Structure formats: structure tokens, C-alpha cells
Amino acid sequence: MSVEKKINLLRKELHKHNYLYYMLDKPEISDHEFDKMLKELHELELQFPEFDDSNSPTQRVGSSLNNNFNSITHSFPMYSLENSYSSDELIKWKERLVKVLNTENISYSCELKLDGVSISISYKNGKLAQGLTRGDGNSGDDVTENIKTINTIPLETLQKVEYDFDIRGEVIIEKNDFIKLNDKKIKNGEEPFKNPRNTASGSIKLVSSKEVRKRPLKCYFFQIISDSNPFKTQSESLNALKKLGFNISNTHKYCKNIDEVFDFINYWDKNKDKLNFEIDGIVIKVNSFSMQKQLGYTSKFPRWAIAYKFQTEQATTKLVNVVYQVGRTGAITPVANLKPVLINGTIVKRASLHNEEQIQKLDLYENDILKVEKGGEIIPKIVSIDYRLRKSNSKKIAFIKNCPACGSLLTKNDDEAQHYCMNSNNCFPQIVGKFKHFISRKAMNIDGFGTETIERLLKENIIKNFSDIYNLKVDQLVKLERMADKSAQNLVSAIYKSKSQPFHKVLFSLGIRHVGETVSKKLSDHFGSLENLMSASDVEILNVDEIGDKIALSLKKYFQEESNLELLDKLKHVGLNFLQKKSENLGNKLLGKTFIVTGVFEKIDRTNLKEIIVQNGGKVSSSISAKSIVIVGNNPGPSKMLKAKDLGLTPISFEEFINLYEIKI
């Protein structure tokens, strides 16, 4: 037998035995025999690197090379799910479906909502090509090397698949594995992990995949996405995916009507604790794919699916005091400090009280004994108070009249629940909040600015408005406490890079009231530039899809204020984008070309470079092939560089890329 054949045979056998062991729990060979085969394969691979395959079972062991988690655009966005908490809400959802679909005859696929970290994996020619985290839903981090170490994720499908597809699933740690993991940590004198979910999400982002391998991660899959999958329903697709070797929980159920959905919910509400993994509800999906298509998506959720959340766990504790936070818009949020208490595996110390009305409704007194509840990501909330345990001399909690930061008298509009401090230009936490928003990931994305640094720079009058950030020098920053030379240099280069953020992000970063991420994108798409937006009439603004009175008024107010106009002028002067680059104008110069982007670039943010490639018709990938074009910055990923060298590719710099393809930025 030729060496190549032998290698391929070993790989096939090992893939099969991995499946039998991890997914069917029916091993046919001993662990020892498995390890022997793996060793034999590993030795052959070392001897004959020409037969390397990034999906070989030997790749599961991971490496200690650094991951650099490139951010990659999802081929299909990753939406989240709308939540429901009662049968009434579910019935209302069903009624909406009936209305759109014009039929009562709707069947469902009911599934458990596993509580872990979601992952999207693309398979090409039946082979694992890339694994991405959810990220912001539009683009996620490339964690391919890490997920390959998870045995319940097939490196190849069991049968040939002609079409390419993405598959979505949840990476979790099962309860018994979590206990074992923590036992080990405690034995080693280390701090135990808090809960399975956070441990899973931390593990998937570890820098060394060899370390990821040591975490007992499992993946359950629940959704296939492809332009050309042959399935007609969700249930059918799950059964077929199982046959292809994907780990599908056998708890999913076809329900022919909403009554059967309720039976499923009631069953799991009673029996969820018997499961070996944590769930935070049930997912109900319209079973037919053609109906799903008809229903479509809102900007956040699919209309064809909904999550049903079980009543969450509650705990009793004591109120320590109420403090008041000042947000960037001046909104005052009362927060209850509580005696720490454990709920669902996490320690709860605080609960949001939202506003004055909430405090009144609860009828909150000092030192009250109360019940708190925590569900999923939701901030813990106070659900009830045990009035019997209240001491007779206790004082009622009275809402503050003045801003806790600057002392200004608070105001409240009758039609709003929140109190506001109107001293927006001089109230310190508001100013800090505005800067924090400006630099945040979804806005100007300037990494390396901690809250402390911002506060220091503001206190020392080094920055007064956003434009001052762009004049910061390394020697000014190193003078700050806890700012090393390297961090200061990185910060200055992050500031420089942020100048390439597109117009809609600049608009969002300004923090204009009611102008969030989606609204900024809509306004930028519609008007194309700040100039057009500023000169637009109310009617023109209101004509933009989903833009209402509140937003139009807020924009008008913002543009009327002299200090804002001065700021915009300065920001323009330092070189921020106030003009939207139209993707259709960029052409198709890179059509048919696939790029690998690795390393850190001085002149451009990596995410923006990738966007430019896509806008010019090119593709961005994380797996190198002989046809890839590698654009390389400082500190490139070592595994990528090795692979490029192996394939005889000559990497190009960012400048070479621009010149070679005549790319306009």
C-alpha cells in the first residue's frame, strides 16, 4: 500500500472511531488501540509532510501557537431569538404566524435551548473549513483551531456532501464534566470556575488550542444554513445532520400544533434538572423551511422562531443600600447593593431598580429582606419584599433630588420614567460615559483606553472633547499612572487606525440621543454624508425607513448647538470619515481572489481591510490554499506564515496590496 493510501486509511478509521466513541457512545476499539493508530498516523505525517491535511485527526490535539482570532464576516448573519415568558406570549406569537402565513396549519420543531456559547462552522466539500464565534452577529472571531480540538465537532462529514453549508450549534460543558474540572482545580489549590456557561465561553477564546483541548467542551448542533440544502423542514434537517455525523441532541421534537408545543414545554419545565447540561429555555421553530422563508427576519430576530424562558431561580437576601449611577445621557439609574447571594451558580451583589417608580412599586425600605431573581444575561432584579421582616423603625428609600455627581437638580418629564441630570457638559460621569461610548468597539473601536485613563486625561485637562484624542502623544500618555511605553504606543496607533472607521460608526460614536447603531447605519445609507444629513429637512429625515419624530427632533437639537458644530468641524479636520463609501462604486477588482489577512497593520484596522476586500468583490478566508493571496502586517500568525511558506506563496504588505490592485481607500 502506498504511504498516501495508508495515511488516508488511518485518518478514515480514526474519524470513524471518534464518532463511535464520542457521539454514539459505542466504541468498537479500546482507548489504547485508538492511541496506537493516532501515533502511527502522527509519525507518518511527520515523515511525509506533503500529505498534510488541516482536518487530520491528529490536528485535534491542538497547538500552543498563538491564536490571533481574526474577525471574519459571517456568510449568514447570526441572529438572536426573541424571548417569551408566558403561554399568552406564545399564543400571541402563533397568532402573528397565522396572520402572515394565512393558515392555522403550522407545525413546529421544539428544541432545548442549551446555555453555552454559540458557534458557526462552515463545511466545504464535507470538510470543516472555518469556525466563528457569534461576535456582534455580523462578524465573529475565527476560532477554527480551537474548535477542532472538540471531539463532538466532526472534521469531516460521514458521507459526502455536495453542497457547502454553515452549521450552528452551542458549545457547552456538561454538568458532571464541570464538577470534575472544578474538583481538579480545587485539588491544585486554584480558584474554581463559576459556572459551566462562562467557562465554555472563556475556553473557546483561549490563546492556545492545546489548553482548549484540556477543557471538557462539547458541541450540540441545531441549525443548518445553506443556499442549497435539500431539506424541507427543520426536523428533517436535524435527523439528516445526525446521519452526517453531527452531534444532535435527541431531545428535539416535531410538534404538529401549538398544544403539543405546550406539552413539550411542561415536560421539560418539570424534568430539566435531570439533564446533564444546563438549559435556559425552549426554542420553538416553525418546522417548514418555506414558511420560515415567508416569515423572514426583523433586524434582530427570525420571525419564525421564539425562545420560551422558564421561571428563573430566586434567592433571598438583604438590601445594603441604594446608589445612583449617572449614564452618558444623564439618565439616573438607582442600583440596589445587596448582601452577596448565589443564584444559578453566580454571585449576585447588585440589582437594578430602573427608576423611581420601580422603587415606589416595590415599596422599598432600608435593610429590607427581599427576593432576587436572575435569568440568563438579564441583570438581577428584585421580585418581592418580605414585609413581615421589616423593622418598625426602618426608613423608606427616598429618591434623590440632586445629581450624585455634580449636584444639579434632577429633572423628569411626565412621559418618561427616568430622572435626568441636564448638566451634560459639566457633569463628570456623563463626560466619561460619552468618551467611553466614543471609543467603544461598535463606535470608533479604539482599543487600550481604560476608564481610568479617560478619567485621568479629562481630570488633567489633556482631553476636553473627542477631537483632542487625535492629538494625544506617546510622551503625554506614558506620564499617566500604569501606562507603559508599549501600551502608550499601541494606544496612539489604535487612535490613528480608528480614523478609517466608516461614516456610520462615526455618526454612532457621537452619542446623539436616540441615534443608535441601527439608526446610524440607516441615516448613513440614506444620506451618504454628514453634510447631506445636516441639510436634510424634517420631512426628508422622517421619510427614512423606521426613523420617527423622536430621532428627527434629537438630530435637529444636536445640529443646532454651536459647540456640537465646532466639534464636528474639529473631527473633520483630524480626518474622520463624514462621507459614506458606497460599496457599489468600489467595483469588482478583486473578483475571484481569496485573501488571507494576518498580523497588525499600522495604517488600517484589520476589520476595515477585510471590509475593503469584500467591497471590491474579493473573499477573505482564514485557511490558506495555493491560490490565496496573503496580506501581512506586523506580528503575523506563525502557523499561517509557515503554511504560506510551505505553499510557496509570497506575502504582500498592505501598501503593496493597495498599489497592486489599485484600491482606493
Ligand code: IVH
Ligand atoms: S436557533 C436565528 N436553536 O440561543 C436564531 N438557538 O438566544 C437561531 N441556542 O444564538 C438560533 N439552543 O446560541 C437555536 N436549539 C437551539 C438553541 C439555540 C441554544 C442559542 C444560540 C442562539 C441563542 C439565541
